[in-house]
Amino acid sequence: MIVEFKNVVKSFGDRQILKGISFGIQEGEIVFILGTSGTGKSVTLKTLVGLLRADSGEVWIDGENVTHFKEKDYLPIRKKCGMVFQHPALFDSLSVYENVAFGLRKHYNLSEEEIHKRVTKCLDLVNIHNVEDKLPQEISYGMQKRVSLARTVAVDPKILLFDEPTTGLDPITTNAVNQLILNLSHTLKTTSLVVSHDMHCALDIADKIIVMDQGEIVARGTPEEMKSCEHPLVKDFLKEALDVH
Numbered sequence: 001m002i003v004e005f006k007n008v009v010k011s012f013g014d015r016q017i018l019k020g021i022s023f024g025i026q027e028g029e030i031v032f033i034l035g036t037s038g039t040g041k042s043v044t045l046k047t048l049v050g051l052l053r054a055d056s057g058e059v060w061i062d063g064e065n066v067t068h069f070k071e072k073d074y075l076p077i078r079k080k081c082g083m084v085f086q087h088p089a090l091f092d093s094l095s096v097y098e099n100v101a102f103g104l105r106k107h108y109n110l111s112e113e114e115i116h117k118r119v120t121k122c123l124d125l126v127n128i129h130n131v132e133d134k135l136p137q138e139i140s141y142g143m144q145k146r147v148s149l150a151r152t153v154a155v156d157p158k159i160l161l162f163d164e165p166t167t168g169l170d171p172i173t174t175n176a177v178n179q180l181i182l183n184l185s186h187t188l189k190t191t192s193l194v195v196s197h198d199m200h201c202a203l204d205i206a207d208k209i210i211v212m213d214q215g216e217i218v219a220r221g222t223p224e225e226m227k228s229c230e231h232p233l234v235k236d237f238l239k240e241a242l243d244v245h
């Protein structure tokens with residue numbers, strides 16, 4: 001397992017948000033976490049990369065128990081785990097180009113030519129053209145989302161964490177982003193954990209699907225297994241996936 005949650009509990013005040021969740025991800029897998037709003041999906045991702053800490057239970061990444069890691073020990077983990085946040089978190093004062101180049105400059109010692117090649121390739125992957133010199137606030141929300149995806153992918157993380165990468169994007173770009181996740185996992189053997197509302201995407205590209213409700217995992221399995229799952233929430237998600245498409 002490259003990622004493992006063992007009975008992770010997380011509360012804010014007297015509200016228990018994660019009620020002891022356990023799951024594992026094998027290297028190279030694409031795992032989707034589906035669930036209704038407010039169910040603890042983003043909290044799960046943030047606990048994984050140490051932005052939030054579990055109250056109890058264990059978090060394992062690439063063979064290391066990171067549950068009680070100090071902030072500085074987390075730095076190499078964050079390089080290994082690229083996270084694309086739910087809402088694009090770009091640097092306001094840096095151009096699109098410099099936003100994507102940022103991690104490359106920080107983590108690698110590359111020539112300007114190599115940086116240029118890599119930035120162009122990553123912007124290409126998310127279908128962004130001719131806005132390299134613009135500031136984030138000068139481009140649309142959907143474009144900002146794709147730039148933040150390009151920025152995360154640029155540094156070649158071993159594990160990619162996506163928080164609703166396609167919410168708010170048009171169907172064509174949604175397709176392109178899903179293809180990108182699929183390609184990365186096939187060509188680079190990247191492991192992907194994708195938080196989503198979109199059962200249709202999950203059925204399309206996931207190796208495994210986890211369904212959460214109110215801080216608990218209520219169903220899990222392959223897309224095929226999900227299609228015959230009797231849990232009411234899963235059936236709702238399936239119905240919506242079939243209705244819309």
Ligand SMILES: Nc1ncnc2c1ncn2[C@@H]1O[C@H](COP(=O)(O)OP(=O)(O)OP(=O)(O)O)[C@@H](O)[C@H]1O
Pocket residue numbers: 012017035036037038039040041042043044086
């Ligand atoms: N830092 C925080 N402090 C206090 N409460 C928080 C914090 N972060 C999340 N919560 C609460 O935890 C619950 C789960 O939040 P989370 O963001 O994980 O939901 P989600 O499943 O990602 O929902 P959505 O699909 O709307 O993004 C919510 O009730 C939220 O208000």
Ligand SMILES: [Mg+2]
Pocket residue numbers: 041042043086163
């Ligand atoms: Mg969320």
